[in-house]
Amino acid sequence: MAQTFYKYQGTGNDFIIIDNRLLKFDKNNTKHITGLCDRRFGIGADGLILLENHDELDFKMIYFNADGNESSMCGNGGRCITAFAKQLGIIEKTTSFEAIDGIHDAVIEDDMVSLQMQNVANVLVTKGGLFLDTGSPHHVQIEHRVDHLNVDKLGAEIRFSGLYGEAGSNVNFVEQLDDTTFKMRTYERGVEAETLSCGTGVTAAAIAMYHSNKSSEENITIKTKGGNLNVSFKKTDNGFENIWLTGKATFVFKGELS
Ligand SMILES: N[C@H](CCC[C@H](N)C(=O)O)C(=O)O
Numbered sequence: 001m002a003q004t005f006y007k008y009q010g011t012g013n014d015f016i017i018i019d020n021r022l023l024k025f026d027k028n029n030t031k032h033i034t035g036l037c038d039r040r041f042g043i044g045a046d047g048l049i050l051l052e053n054h055d056e057l058d059f060k061m062i063y064f065n066a067d068g069n070e071s072s073m074c075g076n077g078g079r080c081i082t083a084f085a086k087q088l089g090i091i092e093k094t095t096s097f098e099a100i101d102g103i104h105d106a107v108i109e110d111d112m113v114s115l116q117m118q119n120v121a122n123v124l125v126t127k128g129g130l131f132l133d134t135g136s137p138h139h140v141q142i143e144h145r146v147d148h149l150n151v152d153k154l155g156a157e158i159r160f161s162g163l164y165g166e167a168g169s170n171v172n173f174v175e176q177l178d179d180t181t182f183k184m185r186t187y188e189r190g191v192e193a194e195t196l197s198c199g200t201g202v203t204a205a206a207i208a209m210y211h212s213n214k215s216s217e218e219n220i221t222i223k224t225k226g227g228n229l230n231v232s233f234k235k236t237d238n239g240f241e242n243i244w245l246t247g248k249a250t251f252v253f254k255g256e257l258s
Contacts (some may be wrong), residue, residue, distance in 0.1 A: 004019070116242075
């Protein structure tokens with residue numbers, strides 16, 4: 001029987017999402033996942049997400065980058081799978097689900113989804129910027145103007161520089177607009193190109209801007225090519241807690257895998 005797929009986008013970060021509660025999808029077929037994510041020979045997406053059953057929670061999220069490899073947490077994907085779970089009738093307005101970095105709560109209101117992110121204990125100084133892990137690893141550096149940057153080139157140089165070992169890191173370029181607003185572009189590991197937004201990256205940038213005293217607010221708006229995202233958090237003695245990533249998550253179309 002053909003498998004149905006759903007295409008979602010969260011502020012321009014786009015995903016193929018599949019209801020895999022019957023465990024029929026071959027997670028080890030990297031070539032198949034890469035093919036589905038290919039923008040010419042396949043459906044086209046930055047990543048592929050599986051929704052599976054969980055013993056106690058509403059569902060489990062499994063995330064693959066467009067390179068076909070299972071990856072670390074995807075913030076925009078977490079927002080989109082929440083909207084997908086509502087579309088399937090698994091949840092109403094709130095949920096708790098498990099992802100690779102732990103348990104996430106989320107709240108959905110119309111097409112806006114707020115996703116709680118894992119706490120962040122450390123923000124490290126690195127070559128040219130800051131490094132932190134918000135469920136995925138992120139290099140964050142401040143630029144005067146991000147619009148004119150060659151993000152694919154600069155991002156790849158940092159991502160493959162060895163600065164972050166074999167695993168590498170996502171790379172974020174941030175421009176300050178005012179005390180609570182920043183513009184940002186991201187080179188995404190595993191997509192190996194600029195994406196229109198990156199949820200864990202936006203979260204990292206907001207925290208990095210507060211950490212470096214560029215903002216004094218615990219509620220920051222990040223403008224990305226794909227749309228605006230909001231990050232709220234609480235600074236505590238243990239770092240950053242009660243971190244919420246909020247933005248639109250939209251169903252685009254559904255189809256059948258051949
Ligand atoms: N490419 C990332 C995972 C997806 C992150 C991004 N799509 C998000 O919304 O957080 C990585 O390999 O670390």
